[in-house]
Amino acid sequence: xxxxxxxxxxxxxxxxxxxxxxxxxxxxxxxxxxxxxxxxxxxxxxxxxxxxxxxxxxxxxxxxxxxxxxxxxxxxxxxxxxxxxxxxxxxxxxxxxxxxxxxxxxxxxxxxxxxxxxxxxxxxxxxxxxxxxxxxxxxxxxxxxxxxxxxxxxxxxxxxxxxxxxxxxxxxxxxxxxxxxxxxxxxxxxxxxxxxxxxxxxxxxxxxxxxxxxxxxxxxxxxxxxxxxxxxxxxxxxxxxxxxxxxxxxxxxxxxxxxxxxxxxxxxxxxxxxxxxxxxxxxxxxxxxxxxxxxxxxxxxxxxxxxxxxxxxxxxxxxxxxxxxxxxxxxxxxxxxxxxxxxxxxxxxxxxxxxxxxxxxxxxxxxxxxxxxxxxxxxxxxxxxxxxxxxxxxxxxxxxxxxxxxxxxxxxxxxxxxxxxxxxxxxxxxxxxxxxxxxxxxxxxxxxxxxxxxxxxxxxxxxxxxx
Amino acid sequence: xxxxxxxxxxxxxxxxxxxxxxxxxxxxxxxxxxxxxxxxxxxxxxxxxxxxxxxxxxxxxxxxxxxxxxxxxxxxxxxxxxxxxxxxxxxxxxxxxxxxxxxxxxxxxxxxxxxxx
Numbered sequence: 402x403x404x405x406x407x408x409x410x411x412x413x414x415x416x417x418x419x420x421x422x423x424x425x426x427x428x429x430x431x432x433x434x435x436x437x438x439x440x441x442x443x444x445x446x447x448x449x450x451x452x453x454x455x456x457x458x459x460x461x462x463x464x465x466x467x468x469x470x471x472x473x474x475x476x477x478x479x480x481x482x483x484x485x486x487x488x489x490x491x492x493x494x495x496x497x498x499x500x501x502x503x504x505x506x507x508x509x510x511x512x513x514x515x516x517x518x519x520x521x522x523x524x525x526x527x528x529x530x531x532x533x534x535x536x537x538x539x540x541x542x543x544x545x546x547x548x549x550x551x552x553x554x555x556x557x558x559x560x561x562x563x564x565x566x567x568x569x570x571x572x573x574x575x576x577x578x579x580x581x582x583x584x585x586x587x588x589x590x591x592x593x594x595x596x597x598x599x600x601x602x603x604x605x606x607x608x609x610x611x612x613x614x615x616x617x618x619x620x621x622x623x624x625x626x627x628x629x630x631x632x633x634x635x636x637x638x639x640x641x642x643x644x645x646x647x648x649x650x651x652x653x654x655x656x657x658x659x660x661x662x663x664x665x666x667x668x669x670x671x672x673x674x675x676x677x678x679x680x681x682x683x684x685x686x687x688x689x690x691x692x693x694x695x696x697x698x699x700x701x702x703x704x705x706x707x708x709x710x711x712x713x714x715x716x717x718x719x720x721x722x723x724x725x726x727x728x729x730x731x732x733x734x735x736x737x738x739x740x741x742x743x744x745x746x747x748x749x750x751x752x753x754x755x756x757x758x759x760x761x762x763x764x765x766x767x768x769x770x771x772x773x774x775x776x777x778x779x780x781x782x783x784x785x786x787x788x789x790x791x792x793x794x795x796x797x798x799x800x801x802x803x804x805x806x807x808x809x810x811x812x813x814x815x816x817x818x819x820x821x822x823x824x825x826x827x828x829x830x831x832x833x834x835x836x837x838x839x840x841x842x843x844x845x846x847x848x849x850x851x852x853x854x855x856x857x858x859x860x861x862x863x864x865x866x867x868x
Numbered sequence: 869x870x871x872x873x874x875x876x877x878x879x880x881x882x883x884x885x886x887x888x889x890x891x892x893x894x895x896x897x898x899x900x901x902x903x904x905x906x907x908x909x910x911x912x913x914x915x916x917x918x919x920x921x922x923x924x925x926x927x928x929x930x931x932x933x934x935x936x937x938x939x940x941x942x943x944x945x946x947x948x949x950x951x952x953x954x955x956x957x958x959x960x961x962x963x964x965x966x967x968x969x970x971x972x973x974x975x976x977x978x979x980x981x982x983x984x985x
């Protein structure tokens with residue numbers, strides 16, 4: 402095993418721990434909705450929500466880093482360049498996250514001063530980490546990029562996947578710099594802020610997960626590199642073609658020119674098209690493999706990724722992306738429903754697939770299977786579907802009664818809190834959230850134990866079999 | 869628009885969902901060589917198409933958006949067969965390369981080395 406792969410396992414472990422923190426603060430946030438006096442004057446709802454969303458971003462980022470550190474030496478046939486630096490920055494990353502979390506929990510917020518901006522909270526949604534921590538994230542990202550680029554330059558094997566990944570690292574890093582400006586004009590601030598939030602999630606992350614899934618397909622199913630790469634180019638072109646200007650759907654109501662309504666709506670409407678292509682691709686691969694593989698958990702999570710992405714980003718997104726609908730649905734629980742489903746489908750399931758793949762290799766297991774992964778798979782997916790269903794009902798109620806009929810007034814907001822569908826939607830989200838949390842516990846148990854009992858047998862790797 | 873908000877949104881969601889069901893059944897039909905599944909796929913596409921007509925004629929969306937939705941309904945029809953054909957072609961090309969003379973020679977050499985060992 403390469404040193405880089407040991408670092409990958411650390412990153413993937415940290416990602417799973419942060420996933421747990423995200424679930425915990427998600428459950429706490431959900432509790433405020435069904436019991437508004439919960440932790441009154443002790444712990445702010447805002448802080449719980451910040452921790453829920455920021456850990457969402459961070460655990461995915463750590464998962465991506467871990468996946469790349471896992472596959473990179475295999476792809477290039479050599480140890481990752483500057484791996485020692487990568488190891489140091491892993492601990493820096495963990496320390497930064499821990500300190501920021503402690504500050505968020507115990508200090509929560511500060512006055513409107515430069516000190517707060519630098520040491521407590523930047524005050525920008527999703528990138529609330531204080532400025533010193535944001536600088537830390539930039540350093541970690543820069544070292545990660547250096548590791549990838551230097552390894553590619555040193556290696557004689559430079560694959561198409563690696564080239565796409567390197568090109569993707571440029572916007573990935575540059576766009577994060579958008580976390581820093583503190584503009585006083587809110588329209589301008591939001592205009593650039595969306596470059597970070599949207600283009601990270603719907604462009605650079607899509608390409609990143611595309612590269613990771615390409616490597617996963619090769620490792621898991623023994624897919625040919627030529628096939629995987631040619632498909633990766635098509636998908637990247639389609640995703641970027643629709644995703645970059647799909648940015649416009651965030652520009653609808655923030656004071657930007659009117660033409661963004663057309664641009665954003667048009668490209669957003671095209672976004673589900675490549676997602677359908679991905680579903681077809683998943684079925685094709687599953688069929689070629691006849692649903693048989695030595696690593697069933699990784700295989701099922703990979704399939705869940707394709708379907709979840711289509712449903713969460715495609716179906717849920719299209720319901721609310723056209724300007725006429727979005728006028729009322731923007732920023733409601735409806736959006737939260739879409740965000741939960743899309744993140745889950747597009748990224749989380751893919752990272753679980755990589756983790757199971759790495760566990761299978763690490764433990765040299767003849768075949769990963771058992772009851773726990775099936776239960777965690779079922780509970781997590783049922784929990785998620787229940788949550789997004791509850792949020793969708795509550796969000797539609799909110800969009801209709803608070804926004805469309807109520808005119809987004811304060812009294813309409815208060816009236817909404819007593820509407821039965823809204824309340825039931827919130828309770829449903831809370832209940833299914835607990836099911837989701839149970840799924841997380843079993844998932845952790847499974848990841849800690851799976852494949853440990855079974856000693857390795859002589860098996861033919863899919864790649865060898867394909868050869 | 870406010871009164872039609874929820875219905876329009878649900879129709880738009882169902883529009884994409886039915887395209888997905890069509891794609892799923894079509895692919896399964898081709899994969900498992902079961903024509904009834906493929907026919908079921910076309911049935912769901914028909915529902916998708918009818919839903920598109922409903923969106924075009926019964927919702928208060930603007931004419932450009934309706935045109936976009938009508939055009940995307942045609943694109944959805946084409947995506948599963950085109951994607952399938954593309955996937956099959958790149959796999960076939962790969963297999964052809966794999967079965968080419970140099971590859972077969974290398975395989976024979978490797979097999980010989982194995983026997984020698």
